[in-house]
Amino acid sequence: MTSSEPLAKQFLGFDLSTQQLKGVVINEKREVLHESHVQFDTDLPEFRTHNGVITVLTKGQKPEVSAPVLMWVKALDMILERLRVCGADFSQIASLSGSAQQHGTVYWVNGAEETLKSLDEGQFLHNQMATSFASPTAPVWLDSSTTAYSQKLEESVGGPEELAIITGSKAYERFSASQIAKVASIRTTVYNKTERISLVSSFMCSLFLGKYAAIDYADGSGMNLLDIKSKEWSPQLLEATAPGLAEKLGDPVPSHSVLGQISNYFVERFGFNEECDVVAFTGDNPSSLAGMCLEEGDMAISLGTSDTLFMWLKEQKYLENGSVFVNPLNETEYMGLLCYKNGSLVRERIKDKCTKSKGWEEFGSLLQSTPWGNFGYMGLYFDEEEIVHPVQGEFKFDQDGRRIEKFDSHEVEIRALVEGQFLLKRLHLEDLDIPVESFSRIVATGGASQNQMILQVIADVFNAPVYTLDNKNSALLGAAYRALDSYSRFAKAGRKNENGAPLAQGLTLVCSPYSEALQIYTPMVEKCRAQMKSILPSIGDD
Numbered sequence: 001m002t003s004s005e006p007l008a009k010q011f012l013g014f015d016l017s018t019q020q021l022k023g024v025v026i027n028e029k030r031e032v033l034h035e036s037h038v039q040f041d042t043d044l045p046e047f048r049t050h051n052g053v054i055t056v057l058t059k060g061q062k063p064e065v066s067a068p069v070l071m072w073v074k075a076l077d078m079i080l081e082r083l084r085v086c087g088a089d090f091s092q093i094a095s096l097s098g099s100a101q102q103h104g105t106v107y108w109v110n111g112a113e114e115t116l117k118s119l120d121e122g123q124f125l126h127n128q129m130a131t132s133f134a135s136p137t138a139p140v141w142l143d144s145s146t147t148a149y150s151q152k153l154e155e156s157v158g159g160p161e162e163l164a165i166i167t168g169s170k171a172y173e174r175f176s177a178s179q180i181a182k183v184a185s186i187r188t189t190v191y192n193k194t195e196r197i198s199l200v201s202s203f204m205c206s207l208f209l210g211k212y213a214a215i216d217y218a219d220g221s222g223m224n225l226l227d228i229k230s231k232e233w234s235p236q237l238l239e240a241t242a243p244g245l246a247e248k249l250g251d252p253v254p255s256h257s258v259l260g261q262i263s264n265y266f267v268e269r270f271g272f273n274e275e276c277d278v279v280a281f282t283g284d285n286p287s288s289l290a291g292m293c294l295e296e297g298d299m300a301i302s303l304g305t306s307d308t309l310f311m312w313l314k315e316q317k318y319l320e321n322g323s324v325f326v327n328p329l330n331e332t333e334y335m336g337l338l339c340y341k342n343g344s345l346v347r348e349r350i351k352d353k354c355t356k357s358k359g360w361e362e363f364g365s366l367l368q369s370t371p372w373g374n375f376g377y378m379g380l381y382f383d384e385e386e387i388v389h390p391v392q393g394e395f396k397f398d399q400d401g402r403r404i405e406k407f408d409s410h411e412v413e414i415r416a417l418v419e420g421q422f423l424l425k426r427l428h429l430e431d432l433d434i435p436v437e438s439f440s441r442i443v444a445t446g447g448a449s450q451n452q453m454i455l456q457v458i459a460d461v462f463n464a465p466v467y468t469l470d471n472k473n474s475a476l477l478g479a480a481y482r483a484l485d486s487y488s489r490f491a492k493a494g495r496k497n498e499n500g501a502p503l504a505q506g507l508t509l510v511c512s513p514y515s516e517a518l519q520i521y522t523p524m525v526e527k528c529r530a531q532m533k534s535i536l537p538s539i540g541d542d
């Protein structure tokens, strides 16, 4: 297509999540035209991942969790083919953007940018990039093997609260700074051979841009390196993390920045328009916020591999066990986030254990067959070491709060798991002075948001109506919305468009709280606190 012809207004969004790569094409009215996905474990079995990652267990050490970078590159080749088979015409795409799992780091080897700039349209991407990475794997957000580096980072600025005031978060093992520090310390050759370090989001953006893409403010907020007030890398934290880090990161940019036009490789190989804008990619949670268009008083809950709570913040707020990121839609405002590793994978394990069919329908019926409060039985399940509290294991309690080995029935165990997951989240919000009264509605997204019984427990525990997006993939939609918004050359405030209409595809009310449930769940929050204290006595110590 020559550049003189008018660009049809279609927009392309990607979401590179833990277990899959998704792609969507929307029109100017934000209607979904085409959608496809590549599931890493099943579509790319040669990389031998489980739930999209590789876990290395070493005696006496925490598991190390990473993902093969070439798997992501190959998935990109595949998703474009699949979208084309679905009928997508890439010559109609006016701009594209993306979303990706946060905190992961990709190490481009010296000279890799030359390869990016001179890709041969006659070959697959992954064949040409096989030697472009100093490390063939990228440590990802499920890794928590960097405790020593996190502690050192906090000490470098005077402690966890000081670090959170600068970067929006205390040091988390999964955050990029600790991961980079570990690479620089024990894989020095890799670090010295690295000319650029990308987040998973800016890595994928680089492929489309044909050169290194800048890290955006919102996803950069998840690194423990960005000063979220000045929007610049903190010199103190760069110094404390690794030598010469600033030049390996490049300068961060506002999340709605148009970084350039698409690489000629995609014009020649896939028929993209040469004027197609490439908008900065961002993290999955900031992208979800863009896809959901939260209103004042909304709380979003993403029920994916990780369960993540997030909300729009006008000002920076200190979330002791959470994170504050620069807002992806308005860089003068923020977003708050609480992340829980033990989300859908734990629900899947208990579903498989407690149902004959191993199906979600039976899971929902058994959940519905037990009353609010579950006869006083409670459960706290942490298959992976949790983020908000460093605790791992399965903890079951009877009506008197005494530890027990097992529940008498499958339905009691299912409710104990689901109530426990959301009572713990309400407990953490209340400890951050964010009481349930703060929220007028909850917007649920992610795979498990299709399970009405789980949403009913959320409505009852938080005493708020629960809505879902007409399209569950809010991170994916947010990527396409941000491509559209930035193409329009103005970043929307994330609430309403210029005609006052909501930006999101639409919200559907799924369930409202039962008023009787409130008097049951409020005291259970205190029981949950007592149980957490019995598991982790240090909880709540000032």
Ligand SMILES: O=C(CO)[C@@H](O)[C@H](O)CF
Residues within 6 Å of the ligand: 017, 018, 100, 101, 102, 103, 141, 174, 222, 283, 284, 285, 306, 308, 337, 339
């Ligand atoms: O670590 C997280 C947020 O801080 C997770 O939500 C990852 O982004 C999931 F990919």
